Amino acid sequence: MTALNITRQGWIAYAIAVATVALDQLTKLWILHGLNLEARGTVLLPGPVDLTMVWNRGMSFGLLSGHAEWGRWLLTGFSTVVVVGLTLWARKAVRPLMAVGLGLIIGGAIGNNLIDRVIYGAVADFIDVRDLYFPWIFNIADAAISVGVAFLLLDSFLTGEDKLAHPTE
Template sequence: MRGLWITAAIVFVVDQATKWLVVQYLNLKEVGAIDVIPPILNLRMAWNEGINFGLFSDAGDARRWILIGVAVVIIAAVLYWVRRDRMQGLALISAGVLVGGALGNVIDRLIYGAVADFLNMSCCGIQNPYSFNLADIAVFAGAIGLILFAKPQQD
């Protein structure tokens, strides 16, 4: 489990540091948009009050606490599953990536009332209207990693 906690801590710190750097230091919250490598990589400030792609963003303040609760339950379920099945190696790392990302977005909801999304990528003439953050990538990558690598340890 040590690998899970180290990975979760690294992902959490990197996520929060990038959010601070982009939102506060580069002042994206006021500037709104910064082109980095247009159109492939841009910074576009978006406060996501809902879930992916802004779903449930109009459900009021109760939604914030419900989404925090759902994230905490998911984190607890992943931790229970990993411990119960005595997962090792890449499964533990994947769980740590997922947990660190989920905690990063929970902290955003607690501090800002919404998740700070700022990465925007478009390509090949298709304009992507959505933004995301490193925690979103971590949750997705961690879930995929668990699907691929979660095998219980044999007794």
């Protein structure tokens, strides 16, 4: 592959990251200030999805939630390192699935762990699908990270181990 192709794939990741951050933050602004979900608590919707406001001060599954202030900055610092590493990796992405996966993860990490924790001191979660037997409440950035990881796994299965080790061959 040429350098031009590699650059294009990296830009896919960056564009998806920007779109993910925008969608995540716009939905949170609407949830917090338009819908005022924090005061309302829960809004029941038709079907299996409801809107329930939860502030997550920890990380996945509530880890570090009892250590709010130092945990907040620890998670923010860790996320910054992860975002920088993934951004550098995205520059070298040579396949669309890899670029999409990296972009989703980068955007989700920026939305949740950088913007939310710096501005609010916690992550705003609101998508409630407990009727589908999924006990956690999450947001767009969480979903982006999960889907991004799935795309990276799919990319690795479709390309095989040798192509991951030597992507330009």
